[in-house]
Amino acid sequence: MPEKINYENLKPSEARQLIREGVLTGPTAGIALGYTQANLVMLPKELAYDFLLFAFRNPKPCPILDVTDVGSPEPKGVAKGADLRTDIPKYRIYKKGVLEAEVNDIRDYWRDDFVAFLLGCSFTFEKALLENDIPVRHIEEGKNVPMYITNIETRPAGIFHGYMVVSMRPIPQNLVVRAVQVTSRFPSVHGAPVHIGDPKAIGIASLDKPDFGDPVEIKAGEVPVFWACGVTPQAVAMKSKPEIMITHSPGHMFITDLKDEMLAC
Amino acid sequence: MPEKINYENLKPSEARQLIREGVLTGPTAGIALGYTQANLVMLPKELAYDFLLFAFRNPKPCPILDVTDVGSPEPKGVAKGADLRTDIPKYRIYKKGVLEAEVNDIRDYWRDDFVAFLLGCSFTFEKALLENDIPVRHIEEGKNVPMYITNIETRPAGIFHGYMVVSMRPIPQNLVVRAVQVTSRFPSVHGAPVHIGDPKAIGIASLDKPDFGDPVEIKAGEVPVFWACGVTPQAVAMKSKPEIMITHSPGHMFITDLKDEMLAC
Structure with a gap:
């Protein structure tokens, strides 16, 4: 692993590539500075309508940046070519509201009925x-x-x-x-x-x-x-004890192609 | 019908009551001035997720003001106590993308799987x-x-x-x-x-x-x-030829309790 990579100046796609390859596995703060990082909530399609509606009705706690198509791990709206199964350094797998595992890659958990929501973070x-x-x-x-x-x-x-x-x-x-x-x-x-x-x-x-x-x-x-x-x-979704829900691990965010300034009014 | 009602100064709930009673049946421009009027799109639940996601992905043409709960005609977020089956002066009923009827009341068409979307208008x-x-x-x-x-x-x-x-x-x-x-x-x-x-x-x-x-x-x-x-x-939804879709008639809008100024950044 090359010591001299300047993580601050990485492009988002470069950062995601290093995450995908397992080179970057820690928290994402300070990586690809100036680009928006996002929270992940992944749920089966049968819960997606209620979750999307909840987010629409509660935009301050649930500011949605992108929603994938059912069964697609690519968040086309904010990071073309990215893969949400591999491009986050650490994931949490919850089953019926209980944390079951923390992993670096969720390809083994992926289902064709999954929908991924990316939410703005502070x-x-x-x-x-x-x-x-x-x-x-x-x-x-x-x-x-x-x-x-x-x-x-x-x-x-x-x-x-x-x-x-x-x-x-x-x-x-x-x-x-x-x-x-x-x-x-x-x-x-x-x-x-x-x-x-x-x-x-x-x-x-x-x-x-x-x-x-x-x-x-x-x-x-x-x-x-x-x-x-x-x-x-996350707390609200957990309370409903969904069969399966996957999130990022705290601090281990998804790095989008959006620049922070592009989100400003 | 009392001639001297000042429609401009009606409260939204008063205007909706007069519409519900069939007193007001025309276009809503100029009624309850200062309060936000909205477009209606009503669809069966099975299409609601795709429509809500389409609106989220295209917020400029599809600015959603409220979404009802499945089977409820009350848009709680923008007009508590209102009834979207009766409180719009004129509706259009589309079946498989074809305009079938224009009516003043849709109680005969109402279904328990309907979801109503109210969208901001110009x-x-x-x-x-x-x-x-x-x-x-x-x-x-x-x-x-x-x-x-x-x-x-x-x-x-x-x-x-x-x-x-x-x-x-x-x-x-x-x-x-x-x-x-x-x-x-x-x-x-x-x-x-x-x-x-x-x-x-x-x-x-x-x-x-x-x-x-x-x-x-x-x-x-x-x-x-x-x-x-x-x-x-409306054009996009129509193209998908849904079994049934109900909208307001052009110019015959739903009058919400929101003040225009409350929508401003």
Whole structure:
């Protein structure tokens, strides 16, 4: 494996090729900078209509970037020629809502009735925040973003229903308005915050005890700001205990050919 | 029928009630001003996934405002308590792609496997153009907007495929940029233009011969500007010759509880 590859400057197709060949197997943050990375949810066709409708009805937590044709692993809309069975570094296989395996390649699990959904992830809007000199605490602290189950009900669709999961970033008071503006430009990666301030107003008892991820420090003069989180569709789909569901492993995303800036309003 | 009702100032629920009672049976332009009106496409569930996916893949011609639950005529997302079987002044019933009837009420045609799609219509962005003193020629001339089948291919989904239909409005050269800005704010009602200028570049042989609607005058110093048109999904669905498809009659729209301004970015 050549040590001197500059992963930041890889083209998305080059990065996917290295992932496919098993050269790149770790988290994708920092690879092919400037290109949009996506969450994966793969489900049998019989659940695809309800899932697509759920996403349409809940665009903030479920911003869909692409949907494959039934039985095709190629996400033509965002990465022509890619193969979703091999081009993600790590996958999770869930059966009836239980994690069964974590693998680097899902060709053995592939079925002709699978539909793959690619959903926008927060990497894109965090980059926009950083470019605006708005601090992103969990990145500073080298942690996972803290995530909380709220009392905000999603709009149900067929078998899918449940509460919205949000991620929280502490923002200095004087930058809150700018943080709203910056993230509003990116509706296809969660967009504007869903809540600013008091966690109890959306059913969060304690910021110190996130339901997923790690707690982060909130400094004096900072306000907790909450964005809809891509964990929501996974959590909702899991609750329905589908026979089989395949997702990416956390942090191991699919790298699309879309440039982040092309997603902006 | 009371002569003195001010239709402009009706609340959407009041307007829908008068439509349901058969008091209002004509076109809906000018009723409940400021509230968003929508196109209707009703299809059996077995076609709903392909149609929803087609709309997701082609958001400019197919901007979805709401999708009902299977077998429910209530569009909960945009008009709680409304009934899509009775609350539109005039419907068209198509069987295998052929117009079979035009009726004021579809309770006799209703099926438990129906799914209704409400799609944004150009009324909303035309109002925004007029508020910006940008002329809308077909309104000035009292005609239907001219619509053209282009050579722009939609992205297919399942059985649905075909070319994009666009509407054309001549815009004075010095207002073209403002027209792009104003309509960009309304992505859920077709959004920004798809083309500016030369009709041949998108496969339109003659602006004098629209495929639907009426030709309009293009004055000296005006540029033809083309927007994706809501006729596209109807045309595409029709081409697949579904066993049954129900739509609104042209100009006879569904009046939602959404305010136009709430759709703006």
